Amino acid sequence: MDTQIGEADVTRRMMAALGAAAALAAAISCGVGAGSGEHPLGEHPVEAAQPAPPVLPRSNGLAEPSQADLGAVAGVTDGMTLADVDTCGGCHADVFAQQQASAHAYSSFNNPVYRVAVDKLRHDVGPKASRMCGSCHDIALLADGIMDREVEPEDTRAHAGVTCRVCHGISEARRDGNGSYALKRQPILLPRDGDEASIAAHRRTAAPLRTAEMCGSCHRSFLNEATGNPGVFLTGQDDLGAWLGTPFNKSGLARVDDQIEAQDCIGCHMPAEKATRGDAAARRDGVVPSHRFLGGHTWLAQMLGEKEQLEMQRKFLRGAVSIDVAAARDGAGRRTMPADGAPVAAGDTMELDVVLRSQRVGHRFPAGVLDAQDTWIEVAVRDAGGAVIARAGGRQAASGDDPTAHVLRSLVADRDGVPRFLRETHEFRAPIVNHTLAPRDAVAVRYRLHVPARAALPLAVEARLVHRSRNLPLQRSACEASRIERGRRFSARAHELDDPVLDPCAEQPLTVMGETTAWIGDGWRERAEAAARDRAADAPAPRPTWRRRYELGMALLHGLQEDLEEARAPLVAALDDLEREPGIGARERAMVLLALGQLEGLQGRTEAAVGWLDRADREMPGHPAVAFARGQAFARVWRWPEAADAFAAAMAKAPSNAPGWSQLAIALGSAGREAEALTAAQRGLALAPRDADCLRVQALALRSLGADASETDAALRAYDEYRPPDRAADLRIACVGSVPLCARERDPVHIHELVQP
Numbered sequence: 001m002d003t004q005i006g007e008a009d010v011t012r013r014m015m016a017a018l019g020a021a022a023a024l025a026a027a028i029s030c031g032v033g034a035g036s037g038e039h040p041l042g043e044h045p046v047e048a049a050q051p052a053p054p055v056l057p058r059s060n061g062l063a064e065p066s067q068a069d070l071g072a073v074a075g076v077t078d079g080m081t082l083a084d085v086d087t088c089g090g091c092h093a094d095v096f097a098q099q100q101a102s103a104h105a106y107s108s109f110n111n112p113v114y115r116v117a118v119d120k121l122r123h124d125v126g127p128k129a130s131r132m133c134g135s136c137h138d139i140a141l142l143a144d145g146i147m148d149r150e151v152e153p154e155d156t157r158a159h160a161g162v163t164c165r166v167c168h169g170i171s172e173a174r175r176d177g178n179g180s181y182a183l184k185r186q187p188i189l190l191p192r193d194g195d196e197a198s199i200a201a202h203r204r205t206a207a208p209l210r211t212a213e214m215c216g217s218c219h220r221s222f223l224n225e226a227t228g229n230p231g232v233f234l235t236g237q238d239d240l241g242a243w244l245g246t247p248f249n250k251s252g253l254a255r256v257d258d259q260i261e262a263q264d265c266i267g268c269h270m271p272a273e274k275a276t277r278g279d280a281a282a283r284r285d286g287v288v289p290s291h292r293f294l295g296g297h298t299w300l301a302q303m304l305g306e307k308e309q310l311e312m313q314r315k316f317l318r319g320a321v322s323i324d325v326a327a328a329r330d331g332a333g334r335r336t337m338p339a340d341g342a343p344v345a346a347g348d349t350m351e352l353d354v355v356l357r358s359q360r361v362g363h364r365f366p367a368g369v370l371d372a373q374d375t376w377i378e379v380a381v382r383d384a385g386g387a388v389i390a391r392a393g394g395r396q397a398a399s400g401d402d403p404t405a406h407v408l409r410s411l412v413a414d415r416d417g418v419p420r421f422l423r424e425t426h427e428f429r430a431p432i433v434n435h436t437l438a439p440r441d442a443v444a445v446r447y448r449l450h451v452p453a454r455a456a457l458p459l460a461v462e463a464r465l466v467h468r469s470r471n472l473p474l475q476r477s478a479c480e481a482s483r484i485e486r487g488r489r490f491s492a493r494a495h496e497l498d499d500p501v502l503d504p505c506a507e508q509p510l511t512v513m514g515e516t517t518a519w520i521g522d523g524w525r526e527r528a529e530a531a532a533r534d535r536a537a538d539a540p541a542p543r544p545t546w547r548r549r550y551e552l553g554m555a556l557l558h559g560l561q562e563d564l565e566e567a568r569a570p571l572v573a574a575l576d577d578l579e580r581e582p583g584i585g586a587r588e589r590a591m592v593l594l595a596l597g598q599l600e601g602l603q604g605r606t607e608a609a610v611g612w613l614d615r616a617d618r619e620m621p622g623h624p625a626v627a628f629a630r631g632q633a634f635a636r637v638w639r640w641p642e643a644a645d646a647f648a649a650a651m652a653k654a655p656s657n658a659p660g661w662s663q664l665a666i667a668l669g670s671a672g673r674e675a676e677a678l679t680a681a682q683r684g685l686a687l688a689p690r691d692a693d694c695l696r697v698q699a700l701a702l703r704s705l706g707a708d709a710s711e712t713d714a715a716l717r718a719y720d721e722y723r724p725p726d727r728a729a730d731l732r733i734a735c736v737g738s739v740p741l742c743a744r745e746r747d748p749v750h751i752h753e754l755v756q757p
Helices: 009-028 078-081 093-100 112-125 126-137 139-143 197-207 212-216 239-243 266-269 298-304 307-317 474-483 484-495 524-534 545-556 561-580 586-602 606-619 625-636 638-652 658-670 674-687 692-704 709-722 728-738 740-745
Strands: 170-173 181-183 220-223 236-239 272-274 287-289 321-329 349-358 374-381 388-392 404-408 410-415 431-434 442-450 461-469 513-520 751-752
Touching: 093 181, 093 212, 093 287, 093 751, 112 126, 112 404, 112 474, 170 212, 181 410, 181 545, 197 658, 212 239, 212 266, 212 410, 220 239, 236 239, 236 606, 272 740, 287 751, 298 307, 298 461, 321 461, 321 513, 321 545, 349 461, 374 442, 404 484, 410 728, 431 728, 442 545, 484 513, 513 524, 545 561, 545 586, 561 586, 586 606, 586 625, 606 625, 625 638, 625 658, 638 658, 638 674, 658 674, 658 692, 692 709
Parallel strands: 442 751
Antiparallel strands: 170 181, 220 236, 272 287, 321 349, 349 442, 374 388, 374 404, 374 461, 410 431, 461 513
């Protein structure tokens, strides 16, 4: 295909890159790098006579692109059995009621928002491509082979969604994604009243797997030729991979973070809930694990008419991400951090930095299908009399019609470099930008304010983070499809089944996840103090100044190379704050010191970076994030032996961080330590089976170690299949050149204009 290159070309290109890196590393190496902790690969293991065979992504043969193993035992995995939830609800009334209000129950063709996307895929490239969708949305249909042919609205299996017998029937789950689970080969045995043996057998056969991998088997997906994306491999969504390498899984490497309790998918999305309907599974304290699967599905809750579910979803969202007006810069270039009290001159032009920080989200936010998300920032500037003099962001944010709005989503381009917003996944060819928030990360969004000549001071800068489940173009598409004959037939069948009829045409609910106000200009202090007195008793406590400055600096570390220096001032100011503030511990100082070390490393000042990181290490000895930052600083200037040792020290304490193994594998390979590079790459592939860097290092290491030609060739083919799209850069350039949205959003920290209402 035109986007692929030959196997020999892949080999020559990779070997040349590795050879050049190793030669340069040997020339500039300054000896053994700093690090602490046990070496995760052993102490420089001796190269084996025969290297380990390649770790290759698993294939599902004839069922591709689905990775699900549904078994073949009648009465266990046939679609009608899987679709049955009423039998379970007879004993589990609370769990049944919760599940029936959840996104799992409406994941199939009974959801008009999903249906419009999957119908388009099936129409354009054929029904077999939709097996990937069916693995996680339509298990009852997939089990009976219905995903390979027309799905009729009257088919009960098309209204089943993810049922009790699916999640409770999983015996194994892998980290591949696209439904990489296997169902049990034996049925879930039903209990008989008063028969303790049958009750015990039921509990045994219905026991769920309870692992993050079980959830991740569906909340990780990929696109390739089998999904209608010729010559392309793309990650669709990856909530599992994002969580694996976080402090919530004790494997965070991005920063020294606050002390965070371990939390997995079940602990976060299935908290204990009071059982009020006599559920047989209720514990002695009267609770069951919630089967509402709370997340961002406010629209679905509203379409279902589930007011309790809607409010619980909103409560779940509020405070998950914080928002702050973190800095103001006047026309003379003077910056006030935080923005409170910034000087304002009538007629001046100012810049305001709004910072978002992911607080308690264990994966990217928003999660799931990032291209269809619709969470945005609204900013309003009011004068002393309360009149709005400028604003940015609005309810049409994600339609692309509002250039003032900053939306948390990814942009994915088609073959012509045009972003797609309607979940047309088979048209995806390359990612353009991703403005969603990584776990515990911070981002900065810049706004330009032209202060009116007669503005009454002080000014109130109000910022809100607003969530809506899906973008408006997708809603319009779902609405139109629900009104045609096929959509009406699905609604009619839902009515016959006594299920809710979902109307995607009704206005979506909005949720304010967080809001803040900064007062600037003459008289600001009195207004700020009055607002503090009026603050509600349950409002979040004001965050300390050092933290606001630190988070601004953290966010600005994502800027373009030429703008990175902007991060220094807030980080140095945060460090000064900590020196003056009593009761601050070593962890907080290490947080800021590490960020300063990362800044120096990104700017190529390796020795300065090491100096800051040494100070951070003295505050938090052996912290893996400090070792990892040291490795990044060395790797940036190709000091591979030191980088490898530092990365190894980090991975000894953060073994579930797939990007960490990737970085270690690259450094080891570039330092000529092929046996260790192979081991590191394969450790990474155990976590992320299609990681392109780990597949590349594995292939190179096998070739260098003299592995069998068939194994080397298989490893090369795997890399060639899963490497990034060749046309990605060209499509980004095309998008930037022809689509104003791409041109504005391409910079990590870009400017939105605040306009007069």
